[in-house]
Amino acid sequence: xxxxxxxxxxxxNQTAIAFCGFYVAKGDAKLFNKASQVVLVRQEDKTxxxxxxxxxxxxxxxxxxxxxxxxxxxxxxxxxxxxxxxHLDAYTAPRLVEYFDENPCAEHKKYKGLAAPAAAPKMExxxxxxxxxxxxxxxxxxxxxxxxxxxxxxxxxxxxxLTNWLKDNDYKIPDGAExxxxxxxxxxxxxxxxxxxLTEQSKLGFNYLRPIQVAYESPKFMLPIRLGxxxxxxxxxxSEGTQDxxxxxxxxxxxxxxxxxxxxxxxxxxxxxxxxxxxxxDFYKALFDTQVKKENMKAVFLEYAWDMNWCDxxxxxxxxxxxxxxxxxxxxxxxxxxxxxNMPQNPAQNVFxxxxxxxxxxxxxxEDLVFQETSDRNNFQGRYVLRHAWKGEMKCAAAxxxxxxxxxxxxxxxxxxxxxxxxxxxxxxxxxxxxxQVVDEHENSNWWENLWKDKEE
Amino acid sequence: MPQLSTxxxxxxxxxxxxxxxxxxxxxxxxxxxxxxxxxxxxxLLTQYILTKALILPFFEPKSALISGLSLSxxxxxxxxxxxxxxxxxxxxxxxxxxxxxxHLFNPSNFGIIIxxxxxxxxxxxxxxxxxxALFGFTLACCGxxxxxxxxxxxxxxxFLIFYGVILVxxxxxxxxxxxxxxxxxxxxTFLLFSFFMISDPKMTPNSRIGRIILAFLVAIGAGFVQFVxxxxxxxxxxxxxxxxxxxxxxxxxxxxxxxxxx
Numbered sequence: 001x002x003x004x005x006x007x008x009x010x011x012x013n014q015t016a017i018a019f020c021g022f023y024v025a026k027g028d029a030k031l032f033n034k035a036s037q038v039v040l041v042r043q044e045d046k047t048x049x050x051x052x053x054x055x056x057x058x059x060x061x062x063x064x065x066x067x068x069x070x071x072x073x074x075x076x077x078x079x080x081x082x083x084x085x086x087h088l089d090a091y092t093a094p095r096l097v098e099y100f101d102e103n104p105c106a107e108h109k110k111y112k113g114l115a116a117p118a119a120a121p122k123m124e125x126x127x128x129x130x131x132x133x134x135x136x137x138x139x140x141x142x143x144x145x146x147x148x149x150x151x152x153x154x155x156x157x158x159x160x161x162l163t164n165w166l167k168d169n170d171y172k173i174p175d176g177a178e179x180x181x182x183x184x185x186x187x188x189x190x191x192x193x194x195x196x197x198l199t200e201q202s203k204l205g206f207n208y209l210r211p212i213q214v215a216y217e218s219p220k221f222m223l224p225i226r227l228g229x230x231x232x233x234x235x236x237x238x239s240e241g242t243q244d245x246x247x248x249x250x251x252x253x254x255x256x257x258x259x260x261x262x263x264x265x266x267x268x269x270x271x272x273x274x275x276x277x278x279x280x281x282d283f284y285k286a287l288f289d290t291q292v293k294k295e296n297m298k299a300v301f302l303e304y305a306w307d308m309n310w311c312d313x314x315x316x317x318x319x320x321x322x323x324x325x326x327x328x329x330x331x332x333x334x335x336x337x338x339x340x341x342n343m344p345q346n347p348a349q350n351v352f353x354x355x356x357x358x359x360x361x362x363x364x365x366x367e368d369l370v371f372q373e374t375s376d377r378n379n380f381q382g383r384y385v386l387r388h389a390w391k392g393e394m395k396c397a398a399a400x401x402x403x404x405x406x407x408x409x410x411x412x413x414x415x416x417x418x419x420x421x422x423x424x425x426x427x428x429x430x431x432x433x434x435x436x437q438v439v440d441e442h443e444n445s446n447w448w449e450n451l452w453k454d455k456e457e
Numbered sequence: 458m459p460q461l462s463t464x465x466x467x468x469x470x471x472x473x474x475x476x477x478x479x480x481x482x483x484x485x486x487x488x489x490x491x492x493x494x495x496x497x498x499x500x501l502l503t504q505y506i507l508t509k510a511l512i513l514p515f516f517e518p519k520s521a522l523i524s525g526l527s528l529s530x531x532x533x534x535x536x537x538x539x540x541x542x543x544x545x546x547x548x549x550x551x552x553x554x555x556x557x558x559x560h561l562f563n564p565s566n567f568g569i570i571i572x573x574x575x576x577x578x579x580x581x582x583x584x585x586x587x588x589x590a591l592f593g594f595t596l597a598c599c600g601x602x603x604x605x606x607x608x609x610x611x612x613x614x615x616f617l618i619f620y621g622v623i624l625v626x627x628x629x630x631x632x633x634x635x636x637x638x639x640x641x642x643x644x645x646t647f648l649l650f651s652f653f654m655i656s657d658p659k660m661t662p663n664s665r666i667g668r669i670i671l672a673f674l675v676a677i678g679a680g681f682v683q684f685v686x687x688x689x690x691x692x693x694x695x696x697x698x699x700x701x702x703x704x705x706x707x708x709x710x711x712x713x714x715x716x717x718x719x
Binding site for chain 2: 372375
């Protein structure tokens with residue numbers, strides 16, 4: 001009896017929620033080359049920025065120069081946890097849902113759902129170094145060692161002074177960066193400069209660089225991308241000079257969008273061939289490439305917008321309040337009681353996540369990204385549907401009709417896939433298992449021939 | 458009944474409608490035809506009710522429809538009642554805030570600003586048009602034609618020049634490449650504001666000098682909001698604020714007000 005109740009509850013849930021399903025782990029963390037991940041937490045003018053990197057070179061080669069709106073105190077800087085970002089990435093990634101056709105000859109139809117996450121991006125860091133100094137009209141506002149990083153907060157009066165200071169301190173500043181630095185100086189921005197303290201790093205024992213977090217209060221709701229475009233232009237490994245950026249915005253009111261560039265939704269909720277299950281990473285990458293080309297690389301893509309309390313289907317569980325606080329969601333309660341009752345899947349209140357994905361270069365994205373928080377709490381996700389054909393035996397007249405419809409459906413899926421990804425249609429068709437044209441004798445019989453057959457038997 | 462060719466409002470409506478078709482059909486605006494129907498329906502109904510309540514000689518649907526279409530192009534909200542409120546406020550402002558037969562505020566500007574201030578739940582997606590040079594060019598031509606028809610091209614040209622000088626001047630001062638101000642000027646919302654909102658003949662000062670001064674003030678104010686306060690929607694805030702000064706500009710520089718039928 002107990003088993004029966006459990007089973008009926010399960011079936012009820014499946015019917016009530018159209019695309020609930022099971023999660024299948026297959027995310028690939030290295031889909032996009034030269035990509036950075038930024039978690040942007042914002043409420044009113046308070047901002048917490050988490051910058052992840054998976055810098056793969058020599059630790060001593062690593063350095064970053066980030067324009068920040070204010071001089072940061074030591075307590076405003078924190079070294080974060082990469083796991084939370086990975087979790088957030090998995091939670092917001094585009095996903096697959098699977099449905100299984102029932103036997104067209106069976107009386108009742110039911111389905112089973114299945115979800116798979118897509119992609120995690122790869123971080124790119126600016127390789128630079130540090131060293132000696134002289135008088136450059138550069139003021140070291142503060143100097144800290146936090147975690148494995150040596151951090152300096154600089155303010156400067158002139159761009160050439162700052163450029164020379166950075167160069168003389170062995171930071172590899174690309175040509176063309178001086179103008180951009182000059183622009184930030186005049187906009188009264190400060191410079192957050194970090195490099196790895198090898199002693200601290202070996203003491204801590206991490207074999208990767210942990211994300212840097214900064215918390216500040218400023219009306220500027222923006223991300224400075226211009227230094228990055230100078231960098232990418234000069235980077236010989238990327239001839240097009242483009243970079244990918246993932247922004248995971250965590251807000252309380254609603255969806256975040258860019259105000260100086262178009263923010264559009266990634267095409268979603270489409271039926272695609274089932275073989276994509278094993279090539280989902282390639283699919284997502286090709287889909288994104290195609291959409292970027294279609295928009296002439298002038299748009300920012302919304303890949304996910306959801307209330308952090310739930311997901312459907314879930315590519316990963318929603319983040320726990322503890323994880324969210326680690327990422328800087330400061331408006332969540334921090335009492336211990338809450339921590340006790342909150343298991344990982346327990347909902348976090350009042351957090352809305354927007355995942356923005358942008359491919360940019362200096363030509364198409366000349367300005368820094370400026371954001372605004374809207375009151376839009378409509379949920380959106382990159383969701384792609386796989387419909388598995390019925391593979392079992394079919395012994396009825398309905399099977400013929402089913403095969404015909406299936407054929408049409410598969411063809412439509414091929415067309416959708418090729419238009420989304422730009423893949424060669426003939427190559428795609430080769431991978432599709434179109435229904436067999438061998439027909440069962442029952443399918444060719446006249447409709448009345450089977451009418452009284454059962455009774456006669 | 459004005460003839461089709463003499464009343465520029467018909468052209469304005471046609472262009473607004475084309476822009477909406479483009480935005481909803483191609484640019485993925487966060488608004489659908491249902492919301493457009495709510496906004497235009499609400500502006501028309503409010504206009505009708507107020508016409509009857511105030512016993513005005515005739516019901517004038519054109520300007521209400523234009524306001525509804527303007528709102529559709531600009532305002533975004535998750536819930537329909539916010540849109541209805543904005544539409545009602547827009548039309549009420551035309552009747553409530555009048556100065557010598559003119560509107561004190563551009564109606565849709567007023568509706569949006571008040572809703573942003575009071576509800577905090579509506580927004581304007583300034584990035585929704587993207588930055589398409591061709592689009593900017595087309596809109597400039599169409600808008601230019603309309604403002605020429607209503608003889609208010611002076612304020613548009615003056616505003617474009619003043620704001621352009623601010624953007625280019627800022628870029629030169631910062632040492633930024635000119636692609637940055639060019640990118641900002643190609644913003645669809647900026648062009649729409651320049652050609653359709655600041656040029657509103659029922660709001661703008663009567664005299665040319667007054668209109669040029671207003672254009673100057675609005676440009677300065679918008680730049681201040683965007684580049685000093687770092688807030689969004691500088692154009693809308695600035696126009697709403699400096700609209701309050703129009704009666705003074707009309708007093709200092711008197712001239713004949715505009716009449717749609719001339």
